[in-house]
Amino acid sequence: MAFTAISWNKLTSDASSVSITVPTGYYDMRLKYSIKGTSASEQNILFTANSVTSGYSGIMGHTDGASMAKTTLGTSLNSSAASGLMGICPGADAGKPWLCYSGVLDITAYRETGIRKNYTFYGAYENTVSSGAVKVVHGGVITNTATTVSSLQIFLASGNIKAGSTFALYGATKYGA
Numbered sequence: 001m002a003f004t005a006i007s008w009n010k011l012t013s014d015a016s017s018v019s020i021t022v023p024t025g026y027y028d029m030r031l032k033y034s035i036k037g038t039s040a041s042e043q044n045i046l047f048t049a050n051s052v053t054s055g056y057s058g059i060m061g062h063t064d065g066a067s068m069a070k071t072t073l074g075t076s077l078n079s080s081a082a083s084g085l086m087g088i089c090p091g092a093d094a095g096k097p098w099l100c101y102s103g104v105l106d107i108t109a110y111r112e113t114g115i116r117k118n119y120t121f122y123g124a125y126e127n128t129v130s131s132g133a134v135k136v137v138h139g140g141v142i143t144n145t146a147t148t149v150s151s152l153q154i155f156l157a158s159g160n161i162k163a164g165s166t167f168a169l170y171g172a173t174k175y176g177a
Contacts, residue, residue, distance in 0.1 A: 003030055003170035010166045014038055017155040018167060022110060024148075026171030029107040031152065034166045036100040037089040039159030044071065045087040045101060048153045049117065049143060056084040058119075058141030064133040073141070084141035086121045089156055100165070101125040103137065110149040117143045 006023060022029055037043050044060075057080050060071045073081035087103040103123025110117060119141040126134055155161070 003028075003172045006169045006171050008166070008168045011161060011163050013163050014160040016160050017153050018161060018165075020152040020154065020167060020169060022107075022149050022151055022169070023171070024111060025173075027109060027111060027174035028172045029110050029149075030170040030172070031105040031107075032103070032168045032170070033086075033105070033154070034100050034102045035087070035089050035154075035156075036092070036162035036165050037156050037159050038092055038162050039089075039156065041091045041158075043089045043091075043156040043158050044085055045089050045103070046083040046155055046157060047086050047105070047119075048083050049145060049149045050147065050151055051153055052143070052145055053082045054080060055144035056081045056141055057143075058085055058139060060085045060087075060121075060137060060139030062088060062135055062137045064135045066133070071139075080144065083155075084119055084143065085139055086119070086141075086154070087123050087137050088125065088135065089161075090125045090135075092159075092162070096126070099126055101137075107149060113148060117145055117149060119143075 058073045086105045090099045105121045108118045122138040124136050
């Protein structure tokens with residue numbers, strides 16, 4: 001299964017959220033992103049699908065090589081939250097303006113109806129809090145939405161997404177189609 005480039009966007013100004021239109025005609029989607037934030041501290045990178053603000057369950061693991069930590073949506077894996085996770089944005093650092101989170105979000109069978117949607121993500125960034133240690137992030141999210149995904153809204157838990165952040169969308173057709 002080969003992915004085809006669909007769209008690419010680079011922010012020219014800071015934004016509280018970014019909306020990505022997900023076209024029809026593909027079976028799986030892949031979003032590659034490089035995100036900087038305006039907050040001085042690390043922030044979770046969050047998303048909603050079709051502007052729906054409920055029904056997301058998942059877990060995110062992250063490590064800087066010294067210890068492993070996890071973040072769950074809601075109070076446990078079985079509870080739901082208002083948005084899905086898709087990484088951690090490093091804190092803004094004027095001395096290191098190149099710091100950003102580079103990640104990938106995969107959406108499987110996004111055009112199918114009647115099934116829950118699965119999102120998996122992974123990425124890495126340099127953590128200024130840990131003296132430059134690289135953090136590796138991975139996880140997965142399930143939504144209870146059974147409708148097709150037509151848009152993604154991306155935002156940070158606090159602060160804005162900084163100008164220069166990029167988003168590239170790719171699509172793949174169904175195997176054998």
